[in-house]
Amino acid sequence: xxxxxxxxxxxxxxxxxxxxxxxxxxxxxxxxxxxxxxxxxxxxxxxxxxxxxxxxxxxxxxxxxxxxxxxxxxxxxxxxxxxxxxxxxxxxxxxxxxxxxxxxxxxxxxxxxxxxxxxxxxxxxxxxxxxxxxxxxxxxxxxxxxxxxxxxxxxxxxxxxxxxxxxxxxxxxxxxxxxxxxxxxxxxxxxxxxxxxxxxxxxxxxxxxxxxxxxxxxxxxxxxxxxxxxxxxxxxxxxxxxxxxxxxxxxxxxxxxxxxxxxxxxxxxxxxxxxxxxxxxxxxxxxxxxxxxxxxxxxxxxxxx
Amino acid sequence: xxxxxxxxxxxxxxxxxxxxxxxxxxxxxxxxxxxxxxxxxxxxxxxxxxxxxxxxxxxxxxxxxxxxxxxxxxxxxxxxxxxxxxxxxxxxxxxxxxxxxxxxxxxxxxxxxxxxxxxxxxxxxxxxxxxxxxxxxxxxxxxxxxxxxxxxxxxxxxxxxxxxxxxxxxxxxxxxxxxxxxxxxxxxxxxxxxxxxxxxxxxxxxxxxxxxxxxxxxxxxxxxxxxxxxxxxxxxxxxxxxxxxxxxxxxxxxxxxxxxxxxxxxxxxxxxxxxxxxxxxxxxxxxxxxxxxxxxxxxxxxxxxxxxxxxxxxxxxxxxxxxxxxxxxxxxxxxxxxxxxxxxxxxxxxxxxxxxxxxxxxxxxxxxxxxxxxxxxxxxxxxxxxxxxxxxxxxxxxxxxxxxxxxxxxxxxxxxxxxxxx
Numbered sequence: 001x002x003x004x005x006x007x008x009x010x011x012x013x014x015x016x017x018x019x020x021x022x023x024x025x026x027x028x029x030x031x032x033x034x035x036x037x038x039x040x041x042x043x044x045x046x047x048x049x050x051x052x053x054x055x056x057x058x059x060x061x062x063x064x065x066x067x068x069x070x071x072x073x074x075x076x077x078x079x080x081x082x083x084x085x086x087x088x089x090x091x092x093x094x095x096x097x098x099x100x101x102x103x104x105x106x107x108x109x110x111x112x113x114x115x116x117x118x119x120x121x122x123x124x125x126x127x128x129x130x131x132x133x134x135x136x137x138x139x140x141x142x143x144x145x146x147x148x149x150x151x152x153x154x155x156x157x158x159x160x161x162x163x164x165x166x167x168x169x170x171x172x173x174x175x176x177x178x179x180x181x182x183x184x185x186x187x188x189x190x191x192x193x194x195x196x197x198x199x200x201x202x203x204x205x206x207x208x209x210x211x212x213x214x215x216x217x218x219x220x221x222x223x224x225x226x227x228x229x230x231x232x233x234x235x236x237x238x239x240x241x242x243x244x245x246x247x248x249x250x251x252x253x254x255x256x257x258x259x260x261x262x263x264x265x266x267x268x269x270x271x272x273x274x275x276x277x278x279x280x281x282x283x284x285x286x287x288x289x290x291x292x293x294x295x296x297x298x299x300x301x302x303x304x305x
Numbered sequence: 306x307x308x309x310x311x312x313x314x315x316x317x318x319x320x321x322x323x324x325x326x327x328x329x330x331x332x333x334x335x336x337x338x339x340x341x342x343x344x345x346x347x348x349x350x351x352x353x354x355x356x357x358x359x360x361x362x363x364x365x366x367x368x369x370x371x372x373x374x375x376x377x378x379x380x381x382x383x384x385x386x387x388x389x390x391x392x393x394x395x396x397x398x399x400x401x402x403x404x405x406x407x408x409x410x411x412x413x414x415x416x417x418x419x420x421x422x423x424x425x426x427x428x429x430x431x432x433x434x435x436x437x438x439x440x441x442x443x444x445x446x447x448x449x450x451x452x453x454x455x456x457x458x459x460x461x462x463x464x465x466x467x468x469x470x471x472x473x474x475x476x477x478x479x480x481x482x483x484x485x486x487x488x489x490x491x492x493x494x495x496x497x498x499x500x501x502x503x504x505x506x507x508x509x510x511x512x513x514x515x516x517x518x519x520x521x522x523x524x525x526x527x528x529x530x531x532x533x534x535x536x537x538x539x540x541x542x543x544x545x546x547x548x549x550x551x552x553x554x555x556x557x558x559x560x561x562x563x564x565x566x567x568x569x570x571x572x573x574x575x576x577x578x579x580x581x582x583x584x585x586x587x588x589x590x591x592x593x594x595x596x597x598x599x600x601x602x603x604x605x606x607x608x609x610x611x612x613x614x615x616x617x618x619x620x621x622x623x624x625x626x627x628x629x630x631x632x633x634x635x636x637x638x639x640x641x642x643x644x645x646x647x648x649x650x651x652x653x654x655x656x657x658x659x660x661x662x663x664x665x666x667x668x669x670x671x672x673x674x675x676x677x678x679x680x681x682x683x684x685x686x687x688x689x690x691x692x693x694x695x696x697x698x699x700x701x702x703x704x705x706x707x708x709x710x711x712x713x714x715x716x717x718x719x720x721x722x723x724x725x726x727x
Contacts, residue, residue: 051723054372055390055685056505066723074726249479258726264365266688266727267390 041280047273054267067274077258077275081282084254087167088235088286091174092228098175099182099227106183107190124180132244135173136160139245166250173241178234182227189223190216225294229287236286237279255279323349323620325627327380330363330610331355333644340639344630349623351380351631360384360481371396371615378615379624380631383429385420385611385680386481386687389502392423393685398614398621399426400628407629416607416678417649423683424503428613430632431649433640435608436674437489440568442550442559443590445471456603458596459490459523462561466532473527474545474562477537479699484681484691485606486563487698490520492604492679493597498694499717502684506721510714512694517710519597521698528702534560538700546571550585563594565608566671569663570645591670604679609649647671692727693720 048067052060071077106117123131138144139159147153159165193216201211217224239256246252248261259279263272329337334355341351356363364387370378371391383391391397400408405427409418417431439457446453449465466473476482488498496516501509511517527533534540534547542564548555549562550572562568572589575581594605612632614624630636634656637648642658653659654672682690697713698704719725 053686054368055394057394059505063723070724071726076726261727265361266692267368268689271723271726 044273044276047269048277049274050270052268052270054269063270067271068278071271071274071278077255077278079251080253080255080258083167083252084236084238084256087171087174087238087254088232091171091178091235092232094171094175095179095182095231096224096228098179100186102179102183103186103190106187120183121180123177124184126177128177128240129244131177132173132241135169135176135241136245139169139172160246160250163250163252166246166252170238170241170245170252173245174235174238177241178231181234182231185227185230186220186223189220189227192223193219221294225290228294229290232286232290233283236283255282322347323623325349325351325379325618325620325624326354326377327351327382327612327627327631328354328356328367328378329382330360330384331358332610333640333646336639336643340631340636344627344636349620349627351627356382364390367391368394368396371617374617375615376617376619379618379620380628381613381615382432382610383613385417385607385609386691388420388429388611388613389423389683389687390685391613392426392428393505396616397423397428398616398618398625399428400430400614400625401426404625404629408632412650412652414649414651414672414676416605416675416680417609417611419678420607420680420683421611429611430613430628432610432612432632433637433646434649434675435565435647436671436678437485437563437565437594437606438670438674439561439563439592439595440549441561441590441592442471443588445469445559445561446590448558453590453592456593456596458599460526460599462595463523463527463530463532466561467530470558471532472534472548472557472560473530473532474534474540474547474549474560474564475527475537476541476545476563477699477701478539478541479695480541481691482541483699483701484694485608487520487524487694488681489594489604489606489679490523490597491516493594493601494519495598495601497682499682499684499690502682505685506723508682508684508686508721510717510721512717513710513714516597517714518706521704521706521709523597524698524701524704525706528700528704533701538702550575550581550589552581552585559588565606566647567645569667591667593670594674602677604677605674607675607678607680610646647675649675651676686721689720689727690717693717696727 049062049064050060051063051066102120106120109116126134139146141147141156141158146159147155147157157165159169197215197219198211201215206214237256238254239260242248242252242254242257243260248257253261255275256279259272259275262268262275266272327341334353338353341353345351356366363382364384367378367381367383367387368391371394388397392399399405408427408430409421413421413431414434416436417434421427421429421431439462441453441462443453445466448469449462449471451457451461451465463473465471475486477486491498491512494516496511496514496519498512498517499508499510501507528537534545536544545562546564546568548557548560549568550559552575569589569591572581572586576583576586594603596603612628614621614628618624632649634648634650634653637650637653638656638658640646641648641653642662648654648659651672654668659668681687684690693716694713697716698709703709716725720727
């Protein structure tokens with residue numbers, strides 16, 4: 001509705017003047033945005049076509065798209081991408097389920113509403129690095145509690161010693177930290193579902209399960225889409241937990257971590273910029289795919305109705 | 306308020322006293338503070354600034370400052386392996402003419418001096434040096450029938466330890482320490498990982514050589530042997546010390562251990578704290594780093610700290626004068642006696658303060674080891690070389706003499722040519 005624009009023929013002098021003023025008023029913000037976002041992006045694009053090491057500035061040379069072809073033909077790039085997608089799919093799926101349960105609890109709760117809502121949201125208020133350290137200690141085989149609590153797991157089991165368990169630990173930390181965000185977005189969606197419709201379904205004799213699947217979920221589809229989109233893009237950029245918990249050992253590297261290592265540890269500005277451009281492009285692809293997938297669903301839903 | 310304090314901080318033109326910032330790694334801070342105070346003059350005072358704990362973060366913080374041409378980085382402590390990177394980027398003010406001979410006189414031990422130059426110029430002044438020696442439990446060496454007064458080889462200590470229930474402690478985790486071990490074994494066989502390092506990306510890769518295969522043979526022998534520590538693939542300087550001397554937790558026959566100079570004080574303190582059984586340190590022996598090939602001199606690892614002057618400093622002359630002062634014999638003596646950080650200058654080993662604090666034969670061994678040390682490749686691409694070696698040679702149990710050196714040479718050349726990711 002906010003994008004509604006009056007048809008051209010109706011434009012009076014006054015609206016033209018108002019539009020002009022409007023453009024003038026947003027101009028400083030747009031210029032600032034260009035400086036802080038467009039410049040670094042263009043600079044990364046420019047750097048990515050050079051072979052440029054911070055420690056050998058004189059050896060800088062133009063290499064065209066070589067950095068991109070190197071990255072795209074290297075198995076390391078694809079294994080980290082696969083790993084990142086794996087983290088994204090698993091964490092978002094788990095968070096969607098748990099987040100929805102939390103949202104229902106926050107929505108329906110009748111007693112101690114403030115306390116319960118707050119306590120569900122607390123993990124999201126904790127800095128990711130801190131939650132990474134906390135879970136690292138929890139999973140540690142020296143002073144952690146996870147091994148003592150889990151049956152079938154030996155007291156000296158090293159969670160960070162092999163791929164599977166290290167990824168599990170990283171994902172648990174990620175899920176613990178960001179589920180509240182998911183549930184907050186879903187709670188907003190839940191609040192939009194009209195009580196009348198649920199009442200009507202109840203009167204028609206729909207079971208709880210039917211009401212959930214036929215009334216509540218279809219009516220909050222757009223909220224779910226927003227939640228999945230935001231979290232998926234966020235999860236694709238995962239860095240902190242991996243940095244803290246394994247530092248990329250046992251093949252747990254994500255694309256962001258690979259980029260970080262090229263630029264910050266190895267000072268390879270050219271290759272690092274190429275990777276960050278690729279990371280940016282893949283985030284766009286992920287966003288595109290999710291939007292597409294959900295649109296198809298929405299269209300199908302409309303035909304049903 | 307802010308304006309005026311900034312003015313006083315760098316107001317050399319106004320006739321005020323100049324403040325020189327000295328970025329140090331957080332070792333031996335009290336001694337360093339004293340040295341900074343002693344070396345301050347009427348013209349300038351030296352302000353000590355702390356870098357992070359971790360070596361990688363120290364390097365990145367300094368690099369970020371210098372890449373942005375920070376004029377407040379006057380003096381900085383550098384690990385020798387970072388010197389070529391910084392020098393090649395033009396971030397270090399070279400010491401020329403008289404200053405170069407003061408920075409690197411004949412007194413400076415060869416291993417330390419070898420890491421202080423770039424492109425024929427002296428770019429840093431060695432402050433203290435670290436080296437590795439072979440630490441061992443005397444009773445184990447005796448049981449193995451080894452004459453430790455003569456140079457021993459890797460093969461001898463691995464066999465000797467395995468036959469007597471002992472271990473050989475090394476640094477086998479996927480980190481810099483593993484490359485330290487590999488590099489010294491290769492150099493001990495007369496080889497190199499790379500040469501012609503000043504050519505940058507076009508350096509000559511020599512890891513696929515007899516020397517590379519000799520080193521791989523030793524790693525394979527240890528990894529397959531009973532003498533390997535259970536955590537060989539993740540062991541570091543600290544963990545590999547377990548079982549060197551007798552403690553309640555480790556009553557076994559002991560081990561050989563290649564490790565840095567800190568071990569002596571560390572083990573003496575451990576006995577004092579009750580972590581070792583009483584009298585255990587009497588059984589602690591030390592010898593020259595093991596030889597890769599029988600009859601050839603070993604090339605022990607070298608580390609330590611060197612002081613460089615930032616090229617963008619507003620007071621490079623004063624900073625160079627200060628750099629020479631904070632690395633002089635008195636400073637080196639204080640660091641050794643108070644903090645156990647050993648001198649880069651040979652003459653300091655003869656000072657009474659040192660001979661009172663440490664056994665004389667241990668001092669002689671450190672001095673000899675630093676003099677004969679084999680530095681890691683002095684390349685502006687060192688961090689890539691190191692990572693590339695780690696990624697092919699780790700874990701130690703995967704090393705095969707006829708495959709690993711060849712594979713790592715190929716990987717290294719691809720990485721340096723920008724054809725592979727690390």
